[in-house]
Amino acid sequence: MATQIPIPQAPTTAILDETLEPAGPGLWLEVLHGWVTTVDHKRLGLMYIGYALLFLVIAGFEALMMRVQLAIPNNTFVSPQTFNRLFTMHGTTMVFFVGMPILFGFGNYLIPLMIGARDMAFPRLNAFSFWISAFGGLLLYFSFLGGDGLYGAGTAPDVGWFAYAPLTAKAFSPGHSTDYWTLSILLSGIGSVGVALNIVATTICMRCPGMKLTRMPLLVWLYFVDACMVLVVVSPLTAAQIMLMLDRYLGSHFFDTQAGGSAVLWMHFFWIFGHPEVYVLVLPAFAFANEIIPVFSRKAIFGYPAMVAATVAIGFISLSVWAHHMFTVGLGAGANTFFTLATMIIAVPTGIKIFNWLATLWGGKIHFTAAMMFAVGFLFQFLIAGLTGIMLSAAPFDWQLGNSYFVVAHFHYVLVGAILFMIFSAFYYWYPKMTGRMLNETLGKWHFWIFLIGFHLTFDFMHIPGLMGMPRRVYTYEADRGWAIWNMIVSSGAIFQAIGTLLFVYNLVWSYFKGPVAGPDPWDAWTLEWATSSPPAVYNFAVVPSVQSRRPLWDLKHPEDPDSNYEM
Amino acid sequence: MFLRETGILAVAQISDHFHSATSIFTPAATPSHSIYTLSQLVLSITLGIFLVVAGLLLLALIRYRHRPADPKATQEPAQIYGSNQIELSWTVIPILIVVMLFLATARVLYSTEHASKPPTALDVTIIGHQFWWEYHYPASGVVTANELHIPVSDPRQPQPTYLTMTSADTDHSFWVPRLAGKKDLIPNKVNVMWIDPEAAGLYLGQCAQYCGVEHAKMLIRVYAQSPADFAAWLAHQQEPAVQDPAAAEGRAVFEKNACVSCHTIAGTVATGRFGPDLTHLASRDTIASGSVLNTPANIRSFVDNPAHFKPGALMPAMHLNDHDLDAVTQYLTTLK
């Protein structure tokens, strides 16, 4: 029989314990030193998250500027050169310096807690990964200063976030702006591989007794598959970037079409990374949904083994669909057909996940907290995003829809409507654990509704200019195409999203100081992180836990009916 | 059948509200028609899936919401861990839908990419540049730029136009939504596509692959003409440039400046190939690859400083004095 060890009383509020030292400059230096030299997964996780939030605001501002420029035809709010830098920086920042860090941040924080471990497998590698990624982000933004001032031609990169060759060749992109793009991502890629290595090693080697792989929380499973994917798919991008640098500086000819090189080869290498990358970004969102939806439905997740199998299937199949980004390149009917089929097939395991979430809700008792509202938004929006993805997977249909605003609408539906919504949900759910305070629920609901309106105004209507022939990456458009009214509506939604985000940031700050004390388990949840104080002690667990089912705290709370009696 | 017609009507009515000269839902050639038909199948399937799944989601959220007034409110609901039969059913059904969708898609794919080329087809070679389109008619030796003239194709005696495409610099993409899906122009690679407009008229499009600063202004104008009109146009284009004595001074300005190193005017010493062929410039409706109307004032502005219309265009400002500028503008307007 399991025994229960009460956790020691720990300070329940501030992460910073000021009771021992008098305040003063010495104390602040010591605090700073503690954070800068930390190898604690919880602190590193928070640093990743804070860093990502900062870049979210910056990249969001870049988006706002673009939407002002596009609100009316032939606008002159920004120059074409500036606009091209804006969309390049917006995309690059959002993928590499918002998406990856925020998801690694949550993973870093939660995985050891959820498996009953004291830290990640390699704490110093963890710290190194953070700092090298952080440096990458700073390097990218230094391009605004460094490009022009020191070397003349070019400032921030303006080649698009996928930087197609030969636009990136020295001949077409003189100066150093492209190099800032290449190097900053290369560095963040090293950081990503470090985190992935850590997640795999932690998951395999550091689980507490009794936690077989089939008893791990689904979040840990999904991060494990995610990390395996990162290990395999980041290297193609790194390789392509090394080749690009060799072309630009040593005169090699990897993508030099004048010397017989191939522009299509860059596309293959990039998308072999780029497509799985979007699954790398979405799997953590699924991971959050797998934890949050059951708790607020008061039911175990439906179909745990199927969810694991579907995730592994998605991981594998995602490695074989990349050329659906290249349907218009002229690969030939055979290749186009293969990639159409592979892309359509990946819809099957993805659909299985949606159905399992639906079945989890079914028969439950659903509590509409702010966290759950964002999760519900995720469910509807991810469904729609998946369906527009199916439209794009049919190659001939993609010949019209590809490289248009329809695609931009589709992928923002996934990135914002699914991933960002689940990130917001994760914040409302785990902020109490991380800080010991609850986020304000009323502000949370205002955040949800305002952001929801903005999201749908922008991204629902954005599909229409795509259907009407508007290509992407255009700094302006002709007035006689009938796109103007739709662009105006799309731009108006951006303002709502900005307000919603500001409300959210305000909530984060205000609640840290004034939010109600959370206690260890405010949501009456079932996984091991809720068996620690809020915030957890630096050592996480006073004794090493041992578990007998997937929901150890459910077993403790319901000793008459533990999960271990039923698990499939 | 009835459902299909209703569906077509519904889509057509909705698309009428969203009028656009470049809508993918008003096809005017075989490739875009077959894509349109496929799109209806895809849209109806996805709409059906959406209605079912979203409907069930909505139902679940309403029916199973927590009601504090309920006497059993604080009790946990029955914990259901899964069901193999249910998992199987919602795996098999989607697989069947995918197979059906895939087969329909593959058919359209092959019919477009492997269509047999009739001997009457017209061949046009397109070379993409930053930021303009170069058109060659190999059979007749005609070279022109930015405005593509092709014959209408009668279904009873098809005369499609086959476009053989490549790029001189970065990647581009040729997209005229009402005629066909887009295809890319890639340096060191040749792509082929075909279009067969069913009615005479002007079809608009633009470059659909980011190619640099002025990507947004690399517009496409396709003039589909009756066979007779097209033949007349082609014959006219084959002639060398008009030699209007009144414009001799302007012609001298053109020939003495750097203009000749980039532009060709057939029958003169100007044989540059870096920029658009100007032999029949005045016969075009627009300049600057479709982004500006072809008027003397606009020509003058453009020659004086292309950045006025297209900042980032590769043609440099020519720094001509006013007198030379007027003269060369007058010359260019005589090149019908």
Add this chain to the structure above:
Amino acid sequence: MSEVPASPAFIPHMPRDTGDTWKLPSRGTVGITCLIMAEASLFIIFVVAYVFYLGKSLTGPAPRDVLELPVFTTICLLSSSLTVHFAVEMLHKGSRRLCSLWLAATVLLGTIFLAGTAHEWYHLIVHDHLTIRTNLFGTTFYSLVGLHATHVAIGLFMLSLALLFSLRGQLTHEHSEKLKVLSFYWHFVDAVWVIVFLVVYVFGR
């Protein structure tokens, strides 16, 4: 559920007797396997580029004109996998002297390989006028072989460090797991060379 529970949470915990049977793989082995997966992926892309561009160079020397089978250096490098294996075995058994000996042999063999590569490149650049910018063959050859050589150099650096510690008597039986992890990296580098050798010098010529 919206109330904050008043009592502290509980950590689920079983009595002692189940703890001993819970054995998980070693972190070092899993970690180096992950690194190898990432590096393998990197090399695969450079190999793909090499194969893709075979026969596509517009000018210049072709592989069969200038490449000779590097038999001797290959034997050295592949033997070094054996010697490093012995080094790990010796350390595991506690024979520190023998461990130093085998580590030294590994470093020596690896250095011979690098020197051989340097010699080959000197010949190619100065006599055959093949550089990375000459043609597609030059581009893909130097980048692939160079990437491998860089990995060899890094491995040699780590092995030299291990040798240094071993010579100073600081490498003991309790480090055998770490030395084994390092040896896995070295085995990977050798396996990559087998692929590069076959693709570049055998099938590609």
